[in-house]
Amino acid sequence: xxGGAGIMPMVKxxxxxHGMIECARIFAAEGAAAFGVAEAREGILxxxxxxxxxxxxxxxxxxxxxxxxxxxxxxxxxxDEAILPELSRQAVELGLRVGIHIKVDAGMGRQxxxxxxxxxxxxxxxxxxxxxxxxxxxxxxxxxxxxxPNTLGVFARFEAMIREIGDELPAxxxxxxxxxxxxxxxxRTVLHMSRPGIALYGCYPEGEPHLPxxxxxELHPAMRFLTRVIQVRRVPTGTGLxxxxxxxxGRETILAxxxxxxxxxxxxxxxxRAQVLIHGRRAPVVGRxxxxxxxxxxxxLGGRAAPGDEVVLLGRxxxxxxxxxxxxxxxxxxxxxxxxxxxxxxxxxxxx
Numbered sequence: 001x002x003g004g005a006g007i008m009p010m011v012k013x014x015x016x017x018h019g020m021i022e023c024a025r026i027f028a029a030e031g032a033a034a035f036g037v038a039e040a041r042e043g044i045l046x047x048x049x050x051x052x053x054x055x056x057x058x059x060x061x062x063x064x065x066x067x068x069x070x071x072x073x074x075x076x077x078x079x080d081e082a083i084l085p086e087l088s089r090q091a092v093e094l095g096l097r098v099g100i101h102i103k104v105d106a107g108m109g110r111q112x113x114x115x116x117x118x119x120x121x122x123x124x125x126x127x128x129x130x131x132x133x134x135x136x137x138x139x140x141x142x143x144x145x146x147x148x149p150n151t152l153g154v155f156a157r158f159e160a161m162i163r164e165i166g167d168e169l170p171a172x173x174x175x176x177x178x179x180x181x182x183x184x185x186x187x188r189t190v191l192h193m194s195r196p197g198i199a200l201y202g203c204y205p206e207g208e209p210h211l212p213x214x215x216x217x218e219l220h221p222a223m224r225f226l227t228r229v230i231q232v233r234r235v236p237t238g239t240g241l242x243x244x245x246x247x248x249x250g251r252e253t254i255l256a257x258x259x260x261x262x263x264x265x266x267x268x269x270x271x272x273r274a275q276v277l278i279h280g281r282r283a284p285v286v287g288r289x290x291x292x293x294x295x296x297x298x299x300x301l302g303g304r305a306a307p308g309d310e311v312v313l314l315g316r317x318x319x320x321x322x323x324x325x326x327x328x329x330x331x332x333x334x335x336x337x338x339x340x341x342x343x344x345x346x347x348x349x350x351x352x
Contacts, residue, residue: 005190006033010197017343018201021049036195040065043074066090079103079112084128091130099134106138107154115161122168135174143181144205155189181205203335208325224315225342229307231257241287241295247272256305258294265341273330276311279304280318
């Protein structure tokens, strides 16, 4: 619970690359009120793994997946009226009463009902057999920008809509809009439930440098991405390295060859830009990252690099660390994509 509100961990995209089942079990043990997934198949996997909390399919429901949603007791998030007749028909046939949540577009501009359409929609749900309105949700597009007025503007639209229909909402109807950024920086937007995502995995929604958290606490990244040196080579001055010869050595160079590449989510954009950790020191990626091999210049490590040495591409080694936001800068993306790529494309091992 956060300030009396339930917490719905977002475990979609395989828990942002961290492993949906394993993370959901940890969050459930810590008191998670519900879970958020993008697709029904993710919810089914949670049910098959023994997760009993409500599971929300947050991107909406199409007719083909209604049987699975009903069979596995998933909570459909409804984004427009198109799904209601078929959802009602199948629920009636099975003798079920289905609780649904409405997604409202209060400013995200991506999906959901316009606030002006919500009053009539609430009345329609009330008149539709076998359906019960259990909640209303929206999403913030800029809660990772604490200085922007956008978040409070979106929240004001959401609140105004709720005030307009307050008398028509059923008892116990749950309202939720706060994500990680709102939970930290706009905590007055935490209503009956919050939906943290990236923060659960140890990254700040606003990236680095990050703003102070309440009570001076710090987030600790959950993921480390490791490989090992497969070969060490010494090459002369003027040696072109890898495809396209995008790097030519300006000195006699010691190279560590790493057995990974863009197949493993270590994208070509990291070529000649990224750094890795070996023996607790940074070493630059040189030449073009290929499908299965990456070169690192370890000349300045004083000959210490050897086959079998641990290499950290994301995480801490000794007194040094490379964070997801730093890798994201090299990739010209965000930490979310880095975690999904590294986590979903490689073997995962869990440690306490």
